[in-house]
Amino acid sequence: MADLTRLTAAETAERIASGDVTAVEVAEAHLARIDAVDEKVHAFLYVDREGALAKAREVDEKRARGERLGPLAGVPVAVKDLFTTEGVPTTVGSKILEGWIPPYDATVVRRLKEADVVILGKTNMDEFAMGSSTENSAYGPTGNPWDLTRIPGGSGGGSSAAVTAYEAPLAIGTDTGGSIRQPAAVTGTVGVKPTYGGVSRYGMVAFSSSLDQAGPCARTVLDAALLHSVIGGHDELDSTSIEQPVPDVVTAARNGDVAGLRVGVVKEFRGEGYQAGVLQRVDETVELLRELGAEVVEVSCPSFTKALAAYYLIAPSECSSNLARFDAMRYGLRVGDDGTHSAEEVTALTREAGFGDEVKRRVMLGTYALSSGYYDAYYGSAQKVRTLITRDFERAFGEVDVLVSPTTPTTAFPIGERADDPMAMYLADLCTIPSNLAGNAAMSVPCGLAPEDGLPVGLQIVAPAMADDRLYRVGAALEAAHQARWGHPLLEEAPSL
Numbered sequence: 001m002a003d004l005t006r007l008t009a010a011e012t013a014e015r016i017a018s019g020d021v022t023a024v025e026v027a028e029a030h031l032a033r034i035d036a037v038d039e040k041v042h043a044f045l046y047v048d049r050e051g052a053l054a055k056a057r058e059v060d061e062k063r064a065r066g067e068r069l070g071p072l073a074g075v076p077v078a079v080k081d082l083f084t085t086e087g088v089p090t091t092v093g094s095k096i097l098e099g100w101i102p103p104y105d106a107t108v109v110r111r112l113k114e115a116d117v118v119i120l121g122k123t124n125m126d127e128f129a130m131g132s133s134t135e136n137s138a139y140g141p142t143g144n145p146w147d148l149t150r151i152p153g154g155s156g157g158g159s160s161a162a163v164t165a166y167e168a169p170l171a172i173g174t175d176t177g178g179s180i181r182q183p184a185a186v187t188g189t190v191g192v193k194p195t196y197g198g199v200s201r202y203g204m205v206a207f208s209s210s211l212d213q214a215g216p217c218a219r220t221v222l223d224a225a226l227l228h229s230v231i232g233g234h235d236e237l238d239s240t241s242i243e244q245p246v247p248d249v250v251t252a253a254r255n256g257d258v259a260g261l262r263v264g265v266v267k268e269f270r271g272e273g274y275q276a277g278v279l280q281r282v283d284e285t286v287e288l289l290r291e292l293g294a295e296v297v298e299v300s301c302p303s304f305t306k307a308l309a310a311y312y313l314i315a316p317s318e319c320s321s322n323l324a325r326f327d328a329m330r331y332g333l334r335v336g337d338d339g340t341h342s343a344e345e346v347t348a349l350t351r352e353a354g355f356g357d358e359v360k361r362r363v364m365l366g367t368y369a370l371s372s373g374y375y376d377a378y379y380g381s382a383q384k385v386r387t388l389i390t391r392d393f394e395r396a397f398g399e400v401d402v403l404v405s406p407t408t409p410t411t412a413f414p415i416g417e418r419a420d421d422p423m424a425m426y427l428a429d430l431c432t433i434p435s436n437l438a439g440n441a442a443m444s445v446p447c448g449l450a451p452e453d454g455l456p457v458g459l460q461i462v463a464p465a466m467a468d469d470r471l472y473r474v475g476a477a478l479e480a481a482h483q484a485r486w487g488h489p490l491l492e493e494a495p496s497l
Helices: 009-018 023-041 049-064 107-114 157-164 181-187 221-231 249-254 276-291 302-325 343-354 357-370 376-399 422-429 433-438 468-486
Strands: 044-047 076-080 118-123 170-174 190-193 214-218 262-266 295-299 402-406 441-449 456-463
Touching: 009 023, 009 049, 009 221, 023 044, 023 049, 023 076, 023 118, 044 157, 049 118, 076 107, 076 157, 107 118, 107 221, 118 157, 157 170, 157 181, 157 214, 170 221, 181 190, 181 441, 181 456, 190 221, 190 468, 214 221, 221 249, 221 468, 249 468, 262 276, 262 376, 276 295, 276 402, 276 441, 276 456, 276 468, 295 376, 302 357, 302 376, 302 422, 302 433, 357 376, 376 402, 376 433, 402 468, 441 468, 456 468
Parallel strands: 076 118, 076 170, 262 295, 262 402
Antiparallel strands: 044 118, 170 214, 190 214, 190 441, 402 456, 441 456
């Protein structure tokens, strides 16, 4: 039998539905792969072997009874350790929640279970999703399967690494400033940030509530679309959830075509700080769009140059507020509760021991930005910039159907290279942040390997809010054209672990 871990999610679902393989065989193959390689990759924080096999047996029993199976029934998925999962540890990559077992499922997790998707476990991440490299996890960094000495992106590097290393065909990530797209770019996979409110945030441990968005990670555009269709849609438990049906992303992914589409190349996303090989591969892909029948024009969005500064005032401000709940009084870590300290002292000792350096840095920055006398100068000004960025998008989408740019300015950098330079680390999300501030939809798709280092490059595609299907239409067309040129999927060029 062919290696079941190398199948796409769509192929796996078809083979399970036809009885060609069992869901248990598929789950066992992926669990064996995790056993074989994850000691080196460190994509997972927790592997739910018992739960995964129980769900797989349930899928096989349903098929045996002749019950209709969903489009991803029996397909394994890895879930970023940011989603509450009943009976399974949820740490958010932090010591402050080490060992915490949630009593309920996040809506995304519930929908996966209802669709008979097999959850393999929880993946590593930057603590509270604060980072661009997965080096800020309290449980150690994850390696990039292309080169284990390099970062797999962040904050969802565990999810991208699990998909790249064939430990799971699908994964769930979250994107606050690029944390699905940026890991996808540096690992040669597909990552999608749906329209804000298009996927429920209920049960997602909050970092920055007006920016956080869950989305799919996959090896193909179609697989990402299938997962998007499962987790998306209105949820009355989430006050920010959009009361509209999910755009037909699956049909768009099956029928990729850019003929007649107007594509805008963002002028501001190139120049100093961009790796030459990244720009080369992106420019080649833009030319490919022309060859496929798209009309390509340059678009200027001048406010995008201020997005990074605005983001690093808005996101820390919201994180300062959200993380106030970790006070040692209700759940999680508690330090100093020996009868000699006041409640305030216990809270302070717990937060000192439980939070890592990057979380502390952002909480302090956000608290300062929200403080009396500085609120209008910092947080208020950042929100005004956010409005300008949204207007730039609106003007651009008045001229074009989608925007394209590099996903990241560089390929994956070595682990530790930027550990002592927060500003250099923050620049990794330079191209992705505007979409979070505006709330529209964005995707990263592979567009080749940089000639300098042979590492993956991602092209970012951005669409208006609730036009997520355009991402899949363009992404699928590019995926097919690239694979026709390369003769194989990009991941086949990755070194074997």
